[in-house]
Amino acid sequence: MAVYRCEVKTLNRASGRSAVAAAAYRAAERLRDEQANEGKGKVHDYRRRTPGVMHREVVAPKGAATWATQRGQLWNQAERAENRRNSVTAREVLVSLPHELDDAQRAELVQAFALGLVDRYGVAVDLAIHRPDRKGDDRNHHAHLLMTTRRIGPEGFTEKTRELDDMKNRGPVEIEAIREMWEREQNRALQRAGIVERVSRLSNEARGIDREPQPKLGETATALMRRGEPSRLADRWQQVVKGNAKPGRAPSPMRQNMARQAEQRRKERETRLAQAHQPGGAVQRALQAAQQVRPPAPQGPTHIAEALMRSTSEAQQGEQDKQQALKDEARKLDEQRAKAGELEAARAWERQRQAELRRKRIEREQAQQNEQDPGRQRTLPGPKKKPD
Known part of the structure; x- marks a missing residue:
């Protein structure tokens, strides 16, 4: 492959x-x-x-x-x-x-x-x-x-x-x-070469393929896997490969949502095309507009074809605008997710820093107490005496 x-x-x-x-x-x-x-x-x-x-x-x-x-x-x-x-x-x-x-x-x-x-x-x-x-x-x-x-x-x-x-x-x-x-x-x-297969630079998610991407192993993990030595990255890679090979693998919620959105857009597009060819639709309105603007023009096949081409172009432009709006919305969502991830990482780092400061403060207080009362540091509980 x-x-x-x-x-x-x-x-x-x-x-x-x-x-x-x-x-x-x-x-x-x-x-x-x-x-x-x-x-x-x-x-x-x-x-x-x-x-x-x-x-x-x-x-x-x-x-x-x-x-x-x-x-x-x-x-x-x-x-x-x-x-x-x-x-x-x-x-x-x-x-x-x-x-x-x-x-x-x-x-x-x-x-x-x-x-x-x-x-x-x-x-x-x-x-x-x-x-x-x-x-x-x-x-x-x-x-x-x-x-x-x-x-x-x-x-x-x-x-x-x-x-x-x-x-x-x-x-x-x-x-x-x-x-x-x-x-x-x-x-x-x-x-x-007469080979049917094709490759794509796009990710599985962008192509709508319900398959988890395989993690990149790199030279070190690959060498360890070839020698049969344990590696967390190699174990994760094998886990993903086995998971993708399962015939009944359920799509993730994100992919299910993407599939529903794609199906909804397909139905909306078919509905708009059907409405455009109905009486009073975009195609019929284009024909009527052409007749009003140029009443002397002959109402032959060429005239109708031009009107159909214009209406089709308008419909395609509207579809392109909608697709671009969806892409912009997806990009904004990705940016929001990235910012949320960065914010969570910053919060985790701040929590870790505060914990480290608390630990150092406690150690410092204990050191000060030991300096003020040296005997406290040397006084240790002795062994218990056995009863006579």
Whole structure:
């Protein structure tokens, strides 16, 4: 079963990460980081990982500098272009690949996605397709795409891709655009391969699917689960998988409410359409209005078709307005829930803080009493004497 996964991350120099080291690791190559160790350099050799890399390639914009497709030069130039200690030197996109495709089809899919990123942002993209781990799930085909944080032209790097750095406004929009791009390219690849399944970037709740989302395990929990070692996150993951597999699983109250609302909107839409075609409805009113405005016009099929098109357009616009209002209302409800959660967390933290203050006050009072009456601290009850 094809799955959707598209994560966008950053490589920050402040956390001790290097774009050269990341590129060497993902491509299973030997690269020298010229900027490391205060300019003395450091070699990153990951050639032992070569069997796990199915395909590696650097894609750059047309007319870019000649060194833009040379992995070592590209990332050393990227490190050299940033002067701040907390600079973001690379951006990574991690995607899961359909195991139903063969190696050539997966390579074509990732190349198409990389070209889309290059065309949209004018950056260089270093892609590496990894095979599944020998000790893990044999369906875990995935790819790492390292993007430069600056656009690149004939003379080298130019301005930063600020639209991706602006996490308050444009950033989330661009991230969603990248996720949508990957959804589109993956579904195209599945269609070309004759596979019926499709993937979606939307959540189960947004698609109306009554299935609890599986928690993300991460590298540590996955490794523990493979070794058979206990992990609360792995136990929770298995619990969710088993719960979703139950045929008689009852929908949650929230999903039941969503289903009722969707059914109610469907009935209202059908009612409006039926009323529009009744005498005195929107369609009939549109025909009468057209006759009053242009009485000399011929009452032929063309005239009626135009009136029907106008009325249909009005009905569609009204439906779109209503859907937008429902989305706005849902968004406000989500914001209220988030604020309520934040308020409850703040209250819990305040209660914990007050309890800690009370505990310290009691300890301080006891210490003061012991200082005022030292004998109290040393006086302890002795053993009871046995009766004669």
